[in-house]
Amino acid sequence: MSIEQKRRLVTDLPGPRSQELMARKTAAVPDGVGTTMPVFAARAGGGIVVDVDGNHLIDLGSGIAVTTVGASSPRVQDALTKQIEDFTHTCFMVTPYDGYVTVAEKLNQLTPGDHDKRTVLFNSGAEAVENAVKIARAHTKRDAVVVFDHAYHGRTNLTMAMTAKNKPYKHGFGPFAPEVYRTAGSYPYRDGDLDGAAAAARAIDQIEKQIGAENLAALVIEPIQGEGGFIEPAIGFLPALAAWCRATGVVFVADEVQTGFARTGDLFACERESVVPDLIVTAKGIAGGLPLSAVTGRAEIMQAPHVGGLGGTYGGNPLSCAAAIAAMETIEADGLVQRAREIEGLILERLSRLRDQDDRIADVRGRGAMIAAELVRPGSDEPDPRLARDVARLAHQDGVVVLTCGTYGNVLRFLPPLTISDDLLHDAFDVLAAAFRETR
């Protein structure tokens, strides 16, 4: 069923049906599970989410960078329909099926580097990050893991330890897993003049002094930090860290859960500086909205765990694998890497124009369809999370789904599906421009 690609509000938001559902949610679901908007979805596709009251909202979130190929991609729908008719589950560890192997082959081929690789599949990003650490520990026979300021890697116990921000992710949920160490990264807007090589040297010095390379199993890094504020490190930072890892036998793990699958205008964000990770973790955009994640990497590292050491009941579920194959085909057939670059051009142009008239917009950054604006109090670099919240709230009221992020909560982030039209993007940025004017 096709969805008209136009923003249209037929009620105030939230409408009466969403309000009814929100009351049921409040009575049935703990408050710990928050929602960005109090609006319930009925259908979604292209660049639109239709709510249960018939409002058409512009989607600048993709369900947090998941529906890269759209939320109702025809190829994904067809593949799922066919797979549902055949079977929904047998468990790959009991009687395997070809979809899992095909996804592994495709990831081995598409991820950076032409070395011999293996891929293992899981359900969530956090589960895959945990398994990347398990594999790196089995391979190196070392314990320590290093992560960065502003990092986000998940909400399970090990990945909470790896995630930087206390609230909302960690507060009250400890004790956390041991042997996780945090070091400084590269945050050009807040780093002054520190270039990539100098930022890497600072991190390496901290690691060598405080942990010791001989104790370090893995360095885990998002090539562009996501939840932490869409922070793109200075040029040279990632290659220098990767080179140091190679020299010291530390496993370099790229967490491309948010940046992967065309999101940043490359199939994987590491490609921009020709960084070849030892292990790459993917999820989100991999399967058009079905839960699937993967660890792909050098065969000699991936083969370290003993037989039976890796797995899980649902990892690489046949429905998720069918959806992933269709999503990967769609990215290629529809030229979505190129489309992400076009979206980058349009959004950066609109945001730069806004920034030129508004000194509260301090930094506009990002790549592809992963762009952000960092907001501060005028004449300072003091974060302004309240402004981010207010602008987002006004945009929500006018039918634009926009998310915030950042360690300081002061970053507006734009993550549209790559199937969104230019017209919808322009309309959304007209709404955002009005929201900035209204908060003056």
Ligand code: PLZ
């Ligand atoms: N690594 C880089 O971005 C998930 C989290 C939303 P899961 N980001 C969205 C929230 O508030 O829970 C993410 C990520 C990076 C790992 C993860 C974790 O992926 O599929 O949410 O477990």
